[in-house]
Amino acid sequence: MQLDEYVDGLDRDESVELRKLAEKKSYAITDHIEAARTRFDETLSGGTMVGSTAPSVFVGRSSYPDVSAGLLAPVGDEADADSYVTDGDWYRRGFDIEDVFEKRAGLLNSTRRATVDVADVWDGFVGTQREVAIADRPVDVELGLAETPGFDIDGPLEDITAPRGPRASADDARLTENPSVPRAVERTLSDDDWRAEGAITYLYRRGFDVYEINNVLSVGALGRAETRRLVPTRWSITAVDDTVGEYLRGTIRNAPTLGETLVWHNDYLGNDYWVVAAPGDWEFELLELKAPGSIWNPGIDGQMYMAADREGYEGRSEYVEETAGAYYAARLAALEELADRGRQAKVFVVRHATDEYWAPVGIWQLREAVRGALDAEPAVAESFHDAVRQLEPRLPVSAADLRRKSTMVAGVQADLSAFGAGAGTGR
Numbered sequence: 001m002q003l004d005e006y007v008d009g010l011d012r013d014e015s016v017e018l019r020k021l022a023e024k025k026s027y028a029i030t031d032h033i034e035a036a037r038t039r040f041d042e043t044l045s046g047g048t049m050v051g052s053t054a055p056s057v058f059v060g061r062s063s064y065p066d067v068s069a070g071l072l073a074p075v076g077d078e079a080d081a082d083s084y085v086t087d088g089d090w091y092r093r094g095f096d097i098e099d100v101f102e103k104r105a106g107l108l109n110s111t112r113r114a115t116v117d118v119a120d121v122w123d124g125f126v127g128t129q130r131e132v133a134i135a136d137r138p139v140d141v142e143l144g145l146a147e148t149p150g151f152d153i154d155g156p157l158e159d160i161t162a163p164r165g166p167r168a169s170a171d172d173a174r175l176t177e178n179p180s181v182p183r184a185v186e187r188t189l190s191d192d193d194w195r196a197e198g199a200i201t202y203l204y205r206r207g208f209d210v211y212e213i214n215n216v217l218s219v220g221a222l223g224r225a226e227t228r229r230l231v232p233t234r235w236s237i238t239a240v241d242d243t244v245g246e247y248l249r250g251t252i253r254n255a256p257t258l259g260e261t262l263v264w265h266n267d268y269l270g271n272d273y274w275v276v277a278a279p280g281d282w283e284f285e286l287l288e289l290k291a292p293g294s295i296w297n298p299g300i301d302g303q304m305y306m307a308a309d310r311e312g313y314e315g316r317s318e319y320v321e322e323t324a325g326a327y328y329a330a331r332l333a334a335l336e337e338l339a340d341r342g343r344q345a346k347v348f349v350v351r352h353a354t355d356e357y358w359a360p361v362g363i364w365q366l367r368e369a370v371r372g373a374l375d376a377e378p379a380v381a382e383s384f385h386d387a388v389r390q391l392e393p394r395l396p397v398s399a400a401d402l403r404r405k406s407t408m409v410a411g412v413q414a415d416l417s418a419f420g421a422g423a424g425t426g427r
Contacts, residue, residue, distance in 0.1 A: 032098075032105040036166060039076030039106065040149065053078040055085045055138035057129050058109055059218045061232030069129050069230060070111040071141065071173055075166070077106060081138035087211040091368035097269055100361040110143050110170040116229040118220045126219075126230075128173040133219040134189070135179035144171040184208070188222055196223035200240055201247045210332065211364070214240045234325075237363060241328035248335035249282060249315055255338075257281065258345035261381040263391070266373035270356025273349065273369050274391055275334065278384035280346040284334060285310035285408045286327045287350045289396060294355040304397050306405045325363045326351065333370035346384060348408050352396060384408075 043052075052073040060068035074084045083089075084107050090100065112125045121127055132139050149168035184206045188199040199222040203213050218236040220228040231239065257279045264275040290296040290305040297305040307322035311331075320327045334347045349370065381387035388409055392399050403410045 032102045036106040043076045053081040053138045055081045065116040069114040104165045109167040119228040130219040133215040140176045192225035200243045238325040252344040262378035264373040268369040272352040276348040277345040282344045283346040289352045329367040337374040
């Protein structure tokens, strides 16, 4: 399929209404919170919630290195604990924003303050948290709560971690069953001299997805013994995406280049994604566009917010400045596709966060939406320039603004200008 045919087939159905804004959606979210409160009241026994099942963990970053260590457990829905885990399955099941908030509203975050230095800590609340994180399935726990949970959606207005539901301080927590720990994780734990980067790569090569690796890293179960510590979830998500991405970039470093320019598209949760891969040495850029008047761009000037970061063949030596964890999640998805093909390429990813994306659900949605795009059949363009030229009318910014913000697009324009000047002088 040629790119012009592909683009023509992407016109939105005008009968599909825009998602309601956050203040209208709040009624549904309130219903989810009240349902969770009812289930909690029915489940709570004295000061302890008996028979809960913890599928995941959370580590806060406020007041680091004295952090909030959390166990995430569904309230009164233990049999379906797996479905509360934030991972690619939410995308495959077609979760919308309400679905995400429904799950998070029913997931109790039992927390306790802890120092990040946990190299030999395998008892008490933190020890239980670590056991839950390294297990290969949700683990039955008994939680002793120090207070009644507050039933509010918790979390800052950022799009790295998923929103969090009711929260309560915990006095203690203990396992009521022996967790099943994968052999690969046991190996990384038993090697006190294995750097975290190597252990992350080892687990990824053994078939662990980044979500599982993130849990293990966040509870200080990877790395050299003397450096093992709790890692705030927001940081560990990006660290795993970056580390696995660097490994994959190494695998394609000497690979032949892609033979043609390919273009993919996907939309999910009010985000439009375009991916262009063109022949050439490895190069990557993420351009984010955020609609004016949305929670992501609340300014009154009516201007589209634009952010971009990039890297060349040698990768990056410093953390990105504008696109944060979104950059590493999108780059990971692109590198997975290229590694599967055994090729390297110039890759340009555009994310347009429309006002339909009315609440943050976590960077998983970007990672999975780009993965989903790349799983589909791509369109073919004549060149990178041709791909950009045909995409420009589909983007909410002018061609001039696009060139000013995107290094890759500006580079193509500069090359074409130079070509035109050379032709005019008879070179």
